Amino acid sequence: MLAVYAQSFSTDDPLSGLVVGDRPEPEAPEGWATVTVKAASINHHDVWSLRGVGLREESLPMILGCDAAGHDEDGNEVVVHSVISDPSWRGDETLDPRRSLLSEKHQGTFAEKVVVPRRNLLPKPAGLSFAEAACLPTAWLTAYRMLFTQSGLQPGGSVLVQGAGGGVATALIVLARAAGMRVYATSRDESKRQRALELGAHEVLESGARLPEKVDAVMETVGAATWSHSIKSLRPGGTVVISGATSGDAPSKAELTRIFFQQMRVHGSTMGTRDELARLVELCDVSGVRPLIDREIPMEDAAEGLAAVAAGDVFGKIVLTR
Numbered sequence: 001m002l003a004v005y006a007q008s009f010s011t012d013d014p015l016s017g018l019v020v021g022d023r024p025e026p027e028a029p030e031g032w033a034t035v036t037v038k039a040a041s042i043n044h045h046d047v048w049s050l051r052g053v054g055l056r057e058e059s060l061p062m063i064l065g066c067d068a069a070g071h072d073e074d075g076n077e078v079v080v081h082s083v084i085s086d087p088s089w090r091g092d093e094t095l096d097p098r099r100s101l102l103s104e105k106h107q108g109t110f111a112e113k114v115v116v117p118r119r120n121l122l123p124k125p126a127g128l129s130f131a132e133a134a135c136l137p138t139a140w141l142t143a144y145r146m147l148f149t150q151s152g153l154q155p156g157g158s159v160l161v162q163g164a165g166g167g168v169a170t171a172l173i174v175l176a177r178a179a180g181m182r183v184y185a186t187s188r189d190e191s192k193r194q195r196a197l198e199l200g201a202h203e204v205l206e207s208g209a210r211l212p213e214k215v216d217a218v219m220e221t222v223g224a225a226t227w228s229h230s231i232k233s234l235r236p237g238g239t240v241v242i243s244g245a246t247s248g249d250a251p252s253k254a255e256l257t258r259i260f261f262q263q264m265r266v267h268g269s270t271m272g273t274r275d276e277l278a279r280l281v282e283l284c285d286v287s288g289v290r291p292l293i294d295r296e297i298p299m300e301d302a303a304e305g306l307a308a309v310a311a312g313d314v315f316g317k318i319v320l321t322r
């Protein structure tokens with residue numbers, strides 16, 4: 001079957017290890033289901049995988065892709081929850097120390113077919129396209145958990161989203177706005193700042209610029225490049241939720257004094273549970289909120305989409321379609 005996979009790793013030239021070619025069709029073990037993929041969205045995770053972060057040499061070749069929407073064996077339209085926890089694990093799947101995301105231990109979604117534990121399938125509402133549904137399981141689920149589970153934010157609160165153009169960041173802007181929060185965002189790029197305003201942010205500033213007020217919470221996925229600004233933008237007692245560090249995980253100023261003296265909380269966050277994904281799907285279905293898609297491209301042209309994500313040349317999600 002057609003598949004987009006990592007054949008080797010390169011820190012400096014991640015796309016050099018990418019192959020779009022043939023892989024054997026997967027066989028579903030007992031309790032697993034085969035999904036015929038209609039759409040799969042690209043995440044920065046796929047670029048990390050090509051760089052060899054979070055993936056072991058002996059796992060190669062590995063089909064990339066965490067997110068998918070498609071049909072199960074009975075023709076039902078489904079969305080795939082990407083967090084694969086141990087079958088014996090009970091409770092919040094993201095806290096299972098043995099959990100993995102599709103494309104880390106088990107083959108990923110950038111292929112004609114993917115196999116997943118049957119419990120990881122959720123029904124796709126008819127009102128969501130396959131491409132829209134394929135944006136939800138990683139970037140949008142991460143944003144949902146950061147905002148609604150980890151941050152302590154409530155409607156009427158204020159939030160700063162760093163790096164407005166990213167998949168997680170655009171989701172945060174849309175969801176925070178829909179939930180009645182005052183939304184600030186930053187971006188390095190003027191055209192992305194304009195688009196973030198159109199997307200629903202109340203005010204969008206250059207990266208590092210002073211906000212008109214201190215916010216209740218900051219949503220951080222950029223890491224080193226924006227960390228100091230995130231802490232300086234937070235009100236005393238506020239919370240910074242961090243789920244990524246695209247620009248590096250060792251900021252030159254950790255702002256430790258400011259964090260303890262102003263009694264701030266730093267809350268790590270990763271992906272989300274199956275139940276959170278079910279609520280996110282329902283939220284989209286009942287509210288009309290839809291993921292922002294930068295572009296849809298045929299799966300055969302995955303290299304083009306991965307290059308754009310690696311270069312930061314993206315506003316919203318890039319979706320591979322079949």
Ligand SMILES: NC(=O)c1ccc[n+]([C@@H]2O[C@H](COP(=O)([O-])OP(=O)(O)OC[C@H]3O[C@@H](n4cnc5c(N)ncnc54)[C@H](OP(=O)(O)O)[C@@H]3O)[C@@H](O)[C@H]2O)c1
Nearest residue numbers: 044142163164165166167168187188225244246247270271
């Ligand atoms: N923990 C989890 O479960 C989880 C889930 C999803 C994602 N993540 C992580 O979160 C990060 C974002 O993921 P994504 O898929 O949303 O990535 P993405 O779509 O590639 O977004 C990255 C955004 O970060 C900003 N950025 C990158 N480098 C920057 C720099 N040097 N200075 C300022 N801003 C910079 C850019 O915003 P502007 O161009 O607008 O400035 C860019 O649009 C990744 O590191 C990813 O691995 C983690």
